[in-house]
Amino acid sequence: KEKNAAEPEFLQAVEEVLESIRPVVEANEEKYRKEAILERITNPDRQLIFRVPWVDDNGQVQVNTGYRVQFNNAIGPYKGGLRLHPSVYLGIIKFLGFEQIFKNSLTGLPIGGGKGGADFDPKGKSDREVMAFCQSFMTELCKYIGADVDVPAGDIGTGAREIGYMFGQYKRIKGMYEGVLTGKGLTYGGSLARTEATGYGLLYIVEELMKCKGQEMAGKTVAVSGAGNVAIYAIQKAQQLGAKAVTCSDSTGWIYDPEGIDVALLKEIKEVKRARLTEYADARPSAEYHEGRGVWSVKCDIALPCATQNELLLDDAKALAANGCIAVAEGANMPTTMDATKYLQDQGIWFIPGKASNAGGVATSALEMSQNSERLSWTFEEVDAKLNQIMVNIYHNIDDAAKRYGKENDYVAGANIAGFEKVVEAMIAQGVC
Numbered sequence: 001k002e003k004n005a006a007e008p009e010f011l012q013a014v015e016e017v018l019e020s021i022r023p024v025v026e027a028n029e030e031k032y033r034k035e036a037i038l039e040r041i042t043n044p045d046r047q048l049i050f051r052v053p054w055v056d057d058n059g060q061v062q063v064n065t066g067y068r069v070q071f072n073n074a075i076g077p078y079k080g081g082l083r084l085h086p087s088v089y090l091g092i093i094k095f096l097g098f099e100q101i102f103k104n105s106l107t108g109l110p111i112g113g114g115k116g117g118a119d120f121d122p123k124g125k126s127d128r129e130v131m132a133f134c135q136s137f138m139t140e141l142c143k144y145i146g147a148d149v150d151v152p153a154g155d156i157g158t159g160a161r162e163i164g165y166m167f168g169q170y171k172r173i174k175g176m177y178e179g180v181l182t183g184k185g186l187t188y189g190g191s192l193a194r195t196e197a198t199g200y201g202l203l204y205i206v207e208e209l210m211k212c213k214g215q216e217m218a219g220k221t222v223a224v225s226g227a228g229n230v231a232i233y234a235i236q237k238a239q240q241l242g243a244k245a246v247t248c249s250d251s252t253g254w255i256y257d258p259e260g261i262d263v264a265l266l267k268e269i270k271e272v273k274r275a276r277l278t279e280y281a282d283a284r285p286s287a288e289y290h291e292g293r294g295v296w297s298v299k300c301d302i303a304l305p306c307a308t309q310n311e312l313l314l315d316d317a318k319a320l321a322a323n324g325c326i327a328v329a330e331g332a333n334m335p336t337t338m339d340a341t342k343y344l345q346d347q348g349i350w351f352i353p354g355k356a357s358n359a360g361g362v363a364t365s366a367l368e369m370s371q372n373s374e375r376l377s378w379t380f381e382e383v384d385a386k387l388n389q390i391m392v393n394i395y396h397n398i399d400d401a402a403k404r405y406g407k408e409n410d411y412v413a414g415a416n417i418a419g420f421e422k423v424v425e426a427m428i429a430q431g432v433c
């Protein structure tokens, strides 16, 4: 704790995992102590921090800090996104990389855990500036990654445009055409359904939860936060399954649209124009725009936080419970604070943590890696069907793990235990490394 005191998000993520795997650790205490499993799994294999100089449109040199934390490769090459956001520092990347180990394990696919990014804000930058940054970032990062070593992907602030610029620079420096990044464009090795995967996967696991609890998705009211990649496709799939998604948000405000969010309009504003949500309200008479935060004050059956970490707080959890919410599933990484999670679980609200419910994105990235290795492209339907099956399997995997340790309905424990067991077995089999 003292060593990482300046990294509260990392401590929060580790604390949550360690707390919920306690029964597994107690059952294997001697072996894990001798093997120093907890010390090894909470210390990254390596942490890279580097300078990213680039020239802005005024000819001024700007300097950002780049990161790549390669956390654990016991079950496969490091895999995890690159976050470009001013809030990025080592603690955020470590928290995300640590979570990624267990998430990737849960997918059932051979991928280890890593994460990276920079404190660069693509918002308001010209395409040329974004390209200059991405090229400089990759000039350093390319020394440490590779299709069988470490395969980064998108995350907040890193979409198809940024991945394209980074891929181009990797190829140019290395002289090699390989699947070193996922989330690529469809004309150069990207996978169909990757764009939709995290949001769709979130709904597939919620659909399975509902089915197993004797509930239907059709007719449910869904509150969603965020208006980015995850949120947009979560809203789209929710509507396809017959539910009504009535909210979305960005970092300045939120929309309540009781008639259901118009996905085409939202996509136009966020994906094409890269504009603010005020434009949504201007174009849609049924919608209300509110400054600040407030998505969780709306009456809903299912809440899907899809924006960022620590965005669903204890008071929000209380409001959701008071309004009759029955399930919360995280689309973002760690959007729910620990006290809010505990409150929701104590109220009997089914709570699926991000490492299980948003694993569809990285799972489909791993499917992109498979397609790149095969030099083949699968159809949308093939990828989507595999994604659906992976999410259904994750639900049953975490449900079974929770039950095995007498923690029925505790999907936080179930996800951490199931993800942890597999990685630890591989670590022990591979000796001290």
Ligand code: NDP
Binding pocket: 154, 155, 156, 157, 158, 198, 226, 227, 228, 229, 230, 231, 249, 250, 251, 252, 306, 307, 308, 309, 311, 331, 332, 333, 334, 358, 359, 361, 362
């Ligand atoms: P995007 O950058 O596409 O979208 C993020 C959205 O969240 C934007 O609408 C952004 O608004 C909003 N947001 C950011 N910060 C805040 C805040 N403090 N309060 C309210 N809204 C905020 O990112 P993604 O959709 O890709 O990622 C969202 C989350 O999902 C992240 O936690 C990410 O790590 C996680 N995730 C993403 C995956 C993927 O495949 N994309 C896979 C697994 C997890 P604004 O535009 O104003 O910044």
